[in-house]
Amino acid sequence: MFTERILSGMRPTGRLHLGHYHGVLRNWVRLQLEYECYFFVADWHALTTHYDEPEVIEQHVWDMVVDWLAAGVDPARATLFIQSQVPEHAELHLLLSMITPLGWLERVPTYKDQQEKLSEKDLSTYGFLGYPLLQGADILIYRATKVPVGEDQVPHIEFTREIARRFNHLYGKEPGFEEKAELAVRRLGSKKGKLYRELRTRYQEQGDDEALAAAKALLQEQQNLSLGDEERLYGYLEGGGKMILSEPSALLTSASRMPGLDGQKMSKSYNNTIGLREEGEGITRKIRTMPTDPARVRRTDPGDPDKCPVWQFHLVYSDEKTREWVTQGCTSAGIGCLECKQPVIEAVLAEQEPMRERARMFEEDPTLVRNIIADGCEKARELAQETLRDVKQAMGLNYV
Numbered sequence: 001m002f003t004e005r006i007l008s009g010m011r012p013t014g015r016l017h018l019g020h021y022h023g024v025l026r027n028w029v030r031l032q033l034e035y036e037c038y039f040f041v042a043d044w045h046a047l048t049t050h051y052d053e054p055e056v057i058e059q060h061v062w063d064m065v066v067d068w069l070a071a072g073v074d075p076a077r078a079t080l081f082i083q084s085q086v087p088e089h090a091e092l093h094l095l096l097s098m099i100t101p102l103g104w105l106e107r108v109p110t111y112k113d114q115q116e117k118l119s120e121k122d123l124s125t126y127g128f129l130g131y132p133l134l135q136g137a138d139i140l141i142y143r144a145t146k147v148p149v150g151e152d153q154v155p156h157i158e159f160t161r162e163i164a165r166r167f168n169h170l171y172g173k174e175p176g177f178e179e180k181a182e183l184a185v186r187r188l189g190s191k192k193g194k195l196y197r198e199l200r201t202r203y204q205e206q207g208d209d210e211a212l213a214a215a216k217a218l219l220q221e222q223q224n225l226s227l228g229d230e231e232r233l234y235g236y237l238e239g240g241g242k243m244i245l246s247e248p249s250a251l252l253t254s255a256s257r258m259p260g261l262d263g264q265k266m267s268k269s270y271n272n273t274i275g276l277r278e279e280g281e282g283i284t285r286k287i288r289t290m291p292t293d294p295a296r297v298r299r300t301d302p303g304d305p306d307k308c309p310v311w312q313f314h315l316v317y318s319d320e321k322t323r324e325w326v327t328q329g330c331t332s333a334g335i336g337c338l339e340c341k342q343p344v345i346e347a348v349l350a351e352q353e354p355m356r357e358r359a360r361m362f363e364e365d366p367t368l369v370r371n372i373i374a375d376g377c378e379k380a381r382e383l384a385q386e387t388l389r390d391v392k393q394a395m396g397l398n399y400v
């Protein structure tokens with residue numbers, strides 16, 4: 001039984017590169033072994049900034065999903081879906097917008113940053129301002145507990161937590177909450193009820209987070225709780241109201257820094273990428289023409305790996321012994337740069353071999369990909385509808 005639910009999304013920006021692989025996908029592939037995972041294509045989020053390029057979005061969506069599958073994201077382990085195919089996200093976004101203070105959105109640092117960075121676009125739109133709230137709806141609708149994201153997305157997770165808290169505060173209050181919660185504890189049975197009380201006391205009096213986690217796990221195992229009691233028992237653990245939406249936390253993982261061919265961050269806009277399923281010859285050529293330490297004008301000039309982008313690749317791809325050989329050979333002019341690049345070329349090609357293999361299958365039969373996504377969307381919708389039902393009930397919209 002899983003106690004954590006992981007959710008993450010990626011905007012469809014076209015074919016993915018090694019930066020995405022080492023920064024995000026490798027992580028997803030690992031997480032899917034341990035947790036219940038939901039991964040989705042954030043196509044509405046792409047429209048917030050690329051509303052003027054509707055013609056490319058479809059291709060980008062399918063290319064990205066094939067890249068995920070090629071990288072080893074496994075539809076038998078993780079649920080893969082497309083945001084716009086689960087319209088419940090939009091409904092929750094709308095409902096949450098009722099309680100979202102404008103100032104909270106304007107304060108999210110990415111709002112001004114991105115507007116400045118993409119100054120050629122008009123991003124003073126309603127949709128773009130609401131970007132973090134849409135992301136919040138993505139997360140809250142699955143009651144995800146952990147969201148693997150990069151550093152830059154942490155403010156969005158914080159914002160999501162605040163929205164969840166505000167929602168629970170506004171709608172989790174009910175007359176006679178304490179009595180109802182106590183009744184619910186009794187319904188757990190005497191043994192589990194006693195354990196629940198002990199854990200709750202330990203958390204509330206000593207701030208014992210392990211006790212809180214244990215109590216949550218206990219509740220998660222209960223099969224016969226009514227929805228109302230479940231929300232009460234979760235809310236009673238931490239405070240004075242029902243917990244209808246759960247607060248997620250960011251899962252920051254130590255992603256290896258994958259620089260681009262020129263040593264800057266790998267990014268399509270810098271034109272310094274290696275694609276995830278690029279053909280071998282192209283990759284070889286790109287690495288062979290990578291810049292190196294400018295001090296090595298002639299083969300006999302010694303160099304310094306710290307001033308060379310190739311060294312960054314060795315840090316990602318090479319073992320201790322190879323790195324030793326590089327440092328030694330570079331600083332003494334004992335090896336040439338092409339020689340130095342050879343193990344990197346081989347490692348990148350070897351890494352991509354199984355990816356190309358897997359991708360071929362999906363490229364040859366696109367219906368495979370469509371079916372994976374159709375199944376994922378269906379599964380996601382079921383879960384999304386459950387949350388939405390609770391939200392609508394809490395907001396007084398359960399009259400039909």
Ligand code: TRP
Nearest residue numbers: 007008009010011042045135138
């Ligand atoms: N904003 C995220 C990014 O640009 C993409 C995203 C949208 C997302 N919704 C999400 C990530 C929900 C995690 C959870 O990378």
Ligand code: SF4
Nearest residue numbers: 293303308330337340
């Ligand atoms: Fe870079 Fe290797 Fe050349 Fe040194 S020998 S400058 S590390 S490519």
